[in-house]
Amino acid sequence: MPESNSNSLDVRTALKQGIHLLREAHVPSYTLTAELLLLHVTRRDRTWLYAHPEEILDSEIIASYFSLLRRRAAGEPTQHLTGKQEFWGLEFEVTPDVLIPRPETEHLIEVALDRLAVRELRAARDPKLTGEGLTIVDIGTGSGCIAIALAQELPNAKIYATDISTAALVIAQRNATRRGFSDRINFLESDLLAAFSDVGARYIVPVLTSQPSPGPSSHQSPVTNHQSPLFDLIISNPPYIGRKETSTLPIEVRDHEPPSALYGGEEGYELYGPLIPEAARHLNPGGLLVLELGHNSLPAVRPLLETPEWTKVHVTNDLAGISRVLSAERTSL
Ligand SMILES: C[S@@+](CC[C@H](N)C(=O)[O-])C[C@H]1O[C@@H](n2cnc3c(N)ncnc32)[C@H](O)[C@@H]1O
Secondary structure (H helix, E strand, O other): OOOOOOOOOEHHHHHHHHHHHHHHHHOOHOOOOOOOOHHHHHHHOOOHHHHOOOOOOOOHHHHHHHHHHHHHHOOOOHHHHEEEEEEEEEEEEOOOOOOOOHHHHHHHHHHHHHHHHHHHHHHOOOOOOOOOOEEEEEEEOHHHHHHHHHHHOOOEEEEEEEEEOOOHHHHHHHHHOOOOOOOOOOEEEEOHHHHHHHHHHHHOOOOOOOOOOOOOOOOOOOOOOHHHOOEEEEEEEOOOOHHHHHOOOOHHHHOOHHHHHHHHOOOOOOHHHHHHHHHHHHHEEEEEEEEOOOOOOOHHHHHHOOOEEEEEEEEEEEOOOEEEEEEEEEEOO
C-alpha cells in the first residue's frame, strides 16, 4: 500500500497515491476524484496542481487529503466532501440535506426556456426572454438549483420555490443569497403546491436563515388566500425512484442522499399523481408544466396528461436517450 502520511509528500506523489487508493476501492472516475479532493484541501486550481508537481505539501494538508480519500473510498459522495456541485454553470453548496444536482436536470431548464420562447413567438412577441410578467414555481427545490438557474436566465420573473424539507430550504436559501437572488425567490415549506391552496396558505412557513421561523399560527404569510398566484410555469424534479429499486442504487446515493429527495413511493412515480392535477389548478391558460422523469416513469406519467386540461405534450430525451423531461401546456378549459 503506497499510502503515506509523511510530511514530505509532494503534489505528484500525493495525486498518484490518491488515484491508487480510489482505484483499489473501485471508485468511479478515480483520477478526477483524487484531483478534486487534492484541489479542495490545497485550495488551488488545476493549473497550479500540474504546474507545481514538486511542491511539498504540509502535513495537515496531507492528513486532510487522506482522510477525504478514505471517506470517498467508503462511499461518501465527492460533493459531500467538497461541499459543492456545479449546475447550469453556477456553483451550489450541497450537504446531505439536499439532492446533489444532476447534469440531466439541466434539460428541464432548457425545455422550460425553449417552450417559454416558443410561446412568445406564437403570440408575435419578442422571443428574447427577460421573464417580465412571468410567475414561476419550482416544486421540490432541494438545493434551489432549478429556481436559481431560472432566476439567472429570467431576471424579471417572479419566482417561488417549495420543498417539504425545512433543512433543504435552508440550503436553497443560502445558495440564493450567495448569488444575490434572495429577494427574487420566495422559498416556502409546502407539500407540493399546498401552500398556494386555500387550506395550505395558512401553513406557509417562510424559511429565513437570518431569523427563526415562527410557528404556523403566528406567522405572517407572504402569500394569503386572495393573493395566491396563478403560475405561467410550474417546474419540478420530484423524487421518482421506487423503494423497490433501493438495492440497485449506488451506495453514494442509497446511503448518503436524503430519502425524501429520492423515493416517490414503492414504484417511484407516485408523486406525479397528485402533482399533475394540482399543477392544472394553479396554471394560467397557456401556462407550462415541465417535469423531470425517472428512467421508467413515462408509461405511468404520460396518461395523467391525457385529460382536457392539457395540450402540446412533449417528451424530451436526455443524452443517454432516456425520456427525461415531460412538458405540457395548460388549456383554457
Ligand atoms: C429529486 S429532489 C430535487 C431537488 C432539486 N430540485 C434538483 O433538481 O436537484 C426532490 C425534492 O423534492 C422534495 N419533496 C419531496 N416530496 C415533496 C413534496 N410532497 N412536496 C414538496 N417537495 C417535496 C424533496 O425534499 C427534494 O428536495
